[in-house]
Amino acid sequence: MAGITATPGSGISKAPQPSSLVGVTGSIGLSGKVSGIVYTAFSYALAQKVAEKILGGSSSEQEVSDVVAELTNMITGNLKSQLCDMGYNCSLSIPSVVRGDDIQVSAKTASISVRNEYTLEGCPDLLVVQVFAALET
């Protein structure tokens, strides 16, 4: 959709809590056999660039937030599909978006805390995806 290739880094399998996220950050909750929350953090410049690529022109702050929300939905939807196919059925919340220079995120009951930083073709900034989750016992 944006026409930008994202390459994952090596990832952090036990990301510290709390973690810091910067920029325009989308989040979606998971509930069911997997419960948790997925964050996708775009720097302000990256969020603007991606929104302009997708919408085809300069974008307002609201439009940028809308694009980040939708991209968070797609990323989390993909994750959910794979979880469900593995037997971990869950449902997703509606995405929400926050902005900040140091957004501190944590999840008290999460036994899983993973983070990955994606390099994006033609962009100096990274896309950060952070997931806190717990499996139903």
Next chain:
Amino acid sequence: MIHTLINKGFAPYDVQMFFASNGAEGLEMATNEKPDVILLDVTMPVMDGVECLGKLKADPALKDIPVIMLTAEAGKENVLKIAKMGVRDYIVKPFTEANVVDRVSRLVDLKHKGPAATEASSAGPGKKQKSVTEALKILVVDEHPAIIESIEKAVSKRGWKVVGCASPTEAAAEVASSVPAENTPDIILVSLAYPNKAALSFYATVRSNPALSRVPIMGLCVKTATFEQNNAKDTGFVGSITKPLDLKELPDRLIRAMDLDNTPLFCSMDENALVISLPEDLSEIGSLDLVRYSRARLSGLVNSGHDKLILDLTGVKKFEIPLLRAIACILIEAKALDIDWRIVGSDDDIFTLPTLIASNQKVAAFKDIKNPFEGQTTLDIHPDRAAAKKTF
């Protein structure tokens, strides 16, 4: 974002768009506007897409409107769940504008706006609407000779001519020399992989020539080149054909891009009976367009005072979904017009057509299509047209 993308995708077409931000708003809008197609996102506030779909299907006034679901989840469970609720199709995000337009065009006729429309009445004095049975000319601009050869091979049995150019510069000279109108290409395919957006510049060159203003132009690219496809669509390309090429479907995709009626490939008159000869290898797109255009053919038959149809399936040994759907839709339309029909065929499996269609009724392609052989487990098959005609 989704509203913006979809609005852009349909901008070249003569359609009226209505947008709602949640399922409740969407239901109200559907009730008031009675759209021809509903594109329904799953993830929405107030009322999500699944709940909205349930309410649409429960409303007698709305249940028959075809719904295409937009979802971020491609998992098996999710797909099965929404398929069971009666959607006609679903699109997994991320999608391109071309994807959405293609899926909608399978359900409704989409006409281009303005001069790109190929209506015969707007063709101007002295310019005849082309037919699929003519020696159509395809200009292919691709840096790979193998692609040009593949396309030549795919269309050769239609008697169409392919002119290949290795670069947009060469192609620009070719189109300039092809004017006047009888030599101009009927459709142009151009690789989107040329550097410096050369394909888009070539598009502008073609469009600057009034004699070529109505020639449809399609992009050629790999499936993952979504950025290039989007740019091409925004520029005015009618669509893209992705590589590797589906050579079986390619001729039908070109026919659709040229907005041509494909029934001349299949239909003929035998005295006072319309004969529709269906091939075994009918593609998905060919089947959809045949069903669409054959309605006009059958109406025309009755209007001209005839009421006999022969469906010729000689040589067909394998009944795949596109062919079965075409058979079902044509016979249902014939029944609705009180046209007397016969089937001609030679293979043993043809006798099981009623069972074949009945057993595929749950397949998405047959959703909302009745079985023309309802209640029948066998039917009369005639060995040839002469034998069929004797029984009228």
